[in-house]
Amino acid sequence: MKVFIDPPNSLVLFDLVERFGHEPLSAMAAIQEKVDNLEVDMPPMNVTLDDVVRGLKYAGVEVPSGIRGRLALWGPMIDEADAAIIMDDCPYSFGCVGCERSNLMVKYLIKRRGIPALHVSYPEDDEQAVNFVAQTKEFLEGLQ
Amino acid sequence: MTIKIAQLSCGTEYSSVQYEIEKAARSVGAKIVYPDVSAADIDEAVKRFGFNPRSPQLKLMIARAAQLADEKYDADAVFITTCFRCAEAALVRNELRRFIQDNTRLPVVTYSFTERLKASQLLTRMEALVTIVTRKELLARERQTGLTAGLDSGSSTTKAVIMQDNKIIGKDWTPSGDVVKSATQVLENAMKQAGVELKDIEAIGTTGYGRFTLGDHFGAKLVQEELTVNSKGAVWLADRQRGEATIIDIGGMDNKAITVRDGVPDNFTMGGICAGASGRFLEMTSRRMKIDVTELGALADKGNWRNAKMNYYCSVFGIQDLVTTLGEGKSFEDVAAAACHSVAEQVYEQQLQEIDVRHPIIQVGGTSLISGLVTQVGEVLGEKPIVPPDSQYIGAVGGALLSSGFL
Amino acid sequence: MSEQRETRLFMISPRSMLTPDQLSRMVHAFGEEAIVKETCYGCLVEAPRETVLRILARVRERYPNEVFSKVRAYPCSDPRRCRAQHGTRPGYAQLEAEWALLSHIQYALDRVDAGAKYVPPKEKKRIPVNDFKKICEVQ
Numbered sequence: 001m002k003v004f005i006d007p008p009n010s011l012v013l014f015d016l017v018e019r020f021g022h023e024p025l026s027a028m029a030a031i032q033e034k035v036d037n038l039e040v041d042m043p044p045m046n047v048t049l050d051d052v053v054r055g056l057k058y059a060g061v062e063v064p065s066g067i068r069g070r071l072a073l074w075g076p077m078i079d080e081a082d083a084a085i086i087m088d089d090c091p092y093s094f095g096c097v098g099c100e101r102s103n104l105m106v107k108y109l110i111k112r113r114g115i116p117a118l119h120v121s122y123p124e125d126d127e128q129a130v131n132f133v134a135q136t137k138e139f140l141e142g143l144q
Numbered sequence: 145m146t147i148k149i150a151q152l153s154c155g156t157e158y159s160s161v162q163y164e165i166e167k168a169a170r171s172v173g174a175k176i177v178y179p180d181v182s183a184a185d186i187d188e189a190v191k192r193f194g195f196n197p198r199s200p201q202l203k204l205m206i207a208r209a210a211q212l213a214d215e216k217y218d219a220d221a222v223f224i225t226t227c228f229r230c231a232e233a234a235l236v237r238n239e240l241r242r243f244i245q246d247n248t249r250l251p252v253v254t255y256s257f258t259e260r261l262k263a264s265q266l267l268t269r270m271e272a273l274v275t276i277v278t279r280k281e282l283l284a285r286e287r288q289t290g291l292t293a294g295l296d297s298g299s300s301t302t303k304a305v306i307m308q309d310n311k312i313i314g315k316d317w318t319p320s321g322d323v324v325k326s327a328t329q330v331l332e333n334a335m336k337q338a339g340v341e342l343k344d345i346e347a348i349g350t351t352g353y354g355r356f357t358l359g360d361h362f363g364a365k366l367v368q369e370e371l372t373v374n375s376k377g378a379v380w381l382a383d384r385q386r387g388e389a390t391i392i393d394i395g396g397m398d399n400k401a402i403t404v405r406d407g408v409p410d411n412f413t414m415g416g417i418c419a420g421a422s423g424r425f426l427e428m429t430s431r432r433m434k435i436d437v438t439e440l441g442a443l444a445d446k447g448n449w450r451n452a453k454m455n456y457y458c459s460v461f462g463i464q465d466l467v468t469t470l471g472e473g474k475s476f477e478d479v480a481a482a483a484c485h486s487v488a489e490q491v492y493e494q495q496l497q498e499i500d501v502r503h504p505i506i507q508v509g510g511t512s513l514i515s516g517l518v519t520q521v522g523e524v525l526g527e528k529p530i531v532p533p534d535s536q537y538i539g540a541v542g543g544a545l546l547s548s549g550f551l
Numbered sequence: 552m553s554e555q556r557e558t559r560l561f562m563i564s565p566r567s568m569l570t571p572d573q574l575s576r577m578v579h580a581f582g583e584e585a586i587v588k589e590t591c592y593g594c595l596v597e598a599p600r601e602t603v604l605r606i607l608a609r610v611r612e613r614y615p616n617e618v619f620s621k622v623r624a625y626p627c628s629d630p631r632r633c634r635a636q637h638g639t640r641p642g643y644a645q646l647e648a649e650w651a652l653l654s655h656i657q658y659a660l661d662r663v664d665a666g667a668k669y670v671p672p673k674e675k676k677r678i679p680v681n682d683f684k685k686i687c688e689v690q
Contacts, residue, residue, distance in 0.1 A: 011562060011649045012656055014621035019611075024621075031624035035631065036556065042163045044631035049160050052259040064227030065259035066155020073158070091648060099155065100198035100232075121672075129655035130662045134669035183647040204644065 001143050004081035006106055008074055013085055016133065020140035025077040034073075047073070059105065070102040071109075078109045083116040083143050085136060090122040116143065147174040147274045150219035150250075152208050152240060154201040155227040161261040165225070168266035172274045179217035181207040195239055202226075202236045209240045213247035221251045221273040228256040238498060245411060245500070251276040252411050254498050269414060272371035276409060282549045283372060283408045286385045290551045291340060292347045294377075294543025295327050295362070296370070297354025300396030300423065301510055304330035305540035306338040306345070307548070314338030315537055317510075323354035324361050331362075347550050349373070349543030366547040370539055371400060371412050377542030378508045379407045381532035388502040392521065392529065393509035393538070394491055396423045401495050403502050413498040419459035421490035423511040428463055429483040433476060437514070440480050444516020447477030449485035457490050481516060488520035496525070505529040508538045555599040558623040561610060562646070563593045564653035567617035574610075574618065581609055588627055592650055593618065597627045616660035619653055 001022050005013035008027035017024040034046040042048055047069050055068030058075045078084070086107060110117050118139040123129035149169055156162040169176045181189075181204065189210035190196050190203050197203060205224075211217040222244050226233030234256065241254050253269045276283065288307045296303040298320060304327065306314035316333035320326050335341060349366035350358040351373040359367035378391045385407045393400040399421060402412040419425055430437040452469045454462055466479050507518055507529035513536060522528035534541065561578075563569050575589040578596060583606055585598030596606055610618050625632045659667075678686075 007645075009621075009645060011560070011619055011621045011646070012652060015619040018620075026622070028622045028624045032622065035625055035629070042160060043166075044162060045157045047158055047160045049259055052158075052160050062229060064155060064230040064233075065159035065161075065257070066227040066230070067158075069155070069158030069160060069259065098158075098199065098201050099230075100200070101230075123652070123655055123659075126655050126658045129652075129659035130667050131659075131669055131672065133656060133659035133663050134667055137663055138669055181644070183644040186644055200644075 296539030349547030377538035441514035447481035
């Protein structure tokens with residue numbers, strides 16, 4: 001199944017989703033699709049004005065362009081996802097180096113879709129990590 | 145030599161404007177760079193800065209600024225930019241600008257963008273950053289020497305000044321039409337007044353929107369953006385070459401607010417998205433009132449803006465408001481004062497928030513001749529600006545002054 | 552490169568004794584047609600997706616719980632993201648933070664493999680205001 005991960009660029013979440021047999025939907029995949037498009041020359045990410053305008057599907061014009069541009073990338077993946085894993089209360093440097101408002105909206109969009117979503121806590125020691133991995137594994141193995 | 149402009153930003157890549165920023169920098173011989181930081185640097189910098197934003201990218205901006213302040217990263221100028229309408233970013237943007245100014249001697253410019261940003265909108269700003277870095281010695285020039293001319297091709301008017309041995313000996317202006325024709329006309333009139341011929345002029349400096357065209361046409365020795373040229377002209381005219389000052393130039397199409405230290409700009413803002421905050425608003429108001437714009441200032445000084453309330457500030461609805469007020473029997477004087485107050489307030493709200501106003505305030509440009517506007521700028525800022533003689537000629541004077549540096 | 556291009560980042564947990572050099576040599580030794588670039592945290596591998604997945608499977612087989620991986624959007628040495636051009640990439644601080652976390656994840660995977668189960672943690676609750684007031688009064 002396709003599992004959206006949040007933070008969308010997390011190595012740990014990407015690795016665990018794949019390790020336990022599912023397809024992670026990540027920021028990297030969305031950006032790869034952009035950067036591999038040879039017809040667009042808008043470095044570094046090839047995000048175009050059209051993309052930002054497409055972001056209007058998720059947020060109105062009064063919302064800053066950076067948020068709409070981000071949602072234009074993550075939004076379609078959330079639309080496509082069968083499930084999601086969200087890591088709550090992670091330190092700021094863990095996660096997409098970006099915009100907190102966009103991050104809040106991503107969490108809300110997952111909730112609005114009503115797909116199975118697992119909220120996990122950022123582990124701070126070995127024992128918490130065991131719980132985190134075990135919980136993630138149970139969730140992923142339980143996805144049909 | 146490639147000038148390194150350190151970019152401190154949030155949202156540029158996802159707004160599809162990063163490419164435009166880099167294009168603007170490249171076109172003026174500069175390169176955009178990002179100071180290197182590690183995760184540990186971010187924690188420490190945010191703690192030291194004392195403003196802890198929720199957005200990680202803003203934390204990264206702070207850490208990058210700290211690298212510059214600590215001279216751990218080498219750059220020549222700083223460009224701070226964030227998404228338009230983001231409150232969190234606007235706070236960080238302005239405070240980081242102040243932090244950079246307090247801790248470095250690097251010139252800074254701030255900008256808030258939308259996804260529609262194009263490189264051309266940034267060109268003048270980037271060019272000014274590069275000028276400040278590469279032409280430090282030229283900008284330090286305080287006296288004009290020899291016989292030189294300055295041409296300022298603005299969006300509303302074209303001005304020419306002839307200077308000799310640090311004195312203005314000829315000047316003229318005209319509403320801008322064809323760039324070359326308008327400039328030729330004012331230059332000829334100024335030369336006639338000065339009693340000199342083109343062949344006698346040792347150097348020409350051009351500035352304003354038409355600077356490149358005029359530079360080519362007249363073989364100018366100096367072709368330079370209006371931010372640095374105007375500030376030189378302003379401090380020369382106001383005799384404030386030493387110490388600090390703020391220069392306010394409310395133009396026909398865009399406004400400039402520049403802070404200077406010993407005549408060299410170190411921070412500036414340039415606005416150009418709102419006609420309600422420009423000289424154009426006053427022109428349109430005058431037209432609706434069927435008076436000449438030159439009469440507006442004196443009228444405004446006799447009126448009280450509080451008597452003619454405006455509900456809108458833009459050039460369409462705001463002027464409609466004023467007309468309605470006239471219909472209600474309010475005096476021309478009050479309406480003229482309200483128009484001037486509206487422009488002053490808009491300039492304050494939209495632009496002066498982005499710089500630290502330093503004293504004295506020198507108001508220049510064609511609109512500084514509208515006394516009512518100067519009064520209202522003074523009321524909004526709590527200090528009446530100085531308007532030097534020939535204040536509409538700042539660009540041309542700056543051009544003549546700086547071009548003499550090439551003799 | 553074709554649609555199939557995949558660039559994958561392999562990161563070694565700080566608890567592991569494996570070095571980036573050893574990991575890169577091992578991947579090279581698989582004899583697959585792939586770009587392998589040693590990095591400070593492990594290595595980058597770039598090849599058609601199928602090849603990358605084969606390499607991933609073999610790395611997992613050899614070091615199941617101490618090497619982690621995710622895809623990377625940009626190809627190796629892409630000037631748009633090259634550090635030499637612009638300084639650190641936006642995700643750099645994130646990678647640093649995740650690297651530190653991998654030590655715990657490695658331990659956790661070993662324990663879960665050995666049968667450890669999820670135990671819901673005790674929920675933390677804020678003390679009622681009245682109780683807090685009493686504590687303050689005592690102080």
